[in-house]
Amino acid sequence: MSLKLDRKIPLAEDIWLFEFVRPQGGALPAFEAGAHVTVITPSGARRNYSLCNDPAENQRYQLGIKAERNGRGASLSMVEQTEVGDVLPVADPENSFELVDAEEYIFIAGGIGITPIMCMVRSLMARGHAGFHLYYVTRSPELTAFGEELADGALADRVTVHHDGGDPDNVYDFWPLFEKPGKAHVYCCGPRALMEEIRGVSGHWPQSRIHFEDFASDVQAVREDDRAFTVRHADTGETIEVPADATILDTLRHAGHDLPSSCESGTCGTCRTELVEGEVDHRDMVLEAHQRETHIMICVSRARGDELVLRW
């Protein structure tokens, strides 16, 4: 669908609120907390952005977008090349970070990862659900979106904001929160380092209660020292070389295979593919240890050796 940019206001340094509506007004397709929409940005690239408003609001989509100065240009083009009144192609909402029904939630957000979490918080507040606490880590007050709303009376007791100043010695210590497994569902969205930290401290929790989402541009699906390898289809025998600077997903698509994906950062589970043979360098955040023997997330993971045998 084509949606009109109706409002664009700064939320924090380099973070902007974008509000989209139907050009003629009227209700938009419904969404649930945790959902995202795909936008074709002025740079031409498609990007997924989490919705941050209360899902009960059916006439607008609000997105929080960070101008990634070291990113791939798509989000920067949203910030620098759009103005109120522009009409952009936006796909219907999808949700790979669904808020399950629970009595208690722990929300953990880092930087721009606050956007889907804000949607969850607003949705719970609107329903009068008080069983949550939000931990929000940012570098500084200037880089903290929604700061005023989170410090507001109704939310203040349920929110802990921590600024680390970019100092690795000043990161928030989550271990006391996770030491004793509780009954909460945990939702974490933020930079890869934060999610790996939470994955690490929550290893003894039931993994079905730990949820991650990441559309961040800091994910390096391909690293400098990556090597080329081949993927072979277990049934057809088709063999394709994956270059050192490309992912399996991109390579297979290039070869004409129509494969699903969403986050393309190893967190949503959409690109899960059957692994038949070969040693994998697993780089995702979704597969549990026993699943890694039979599956691979092809948007980020690669071969340790020369070949992987898959069923895509």
Ligand code: FES
């Ligand atoms: S597309 Fe989300 S894990 Fe691969």
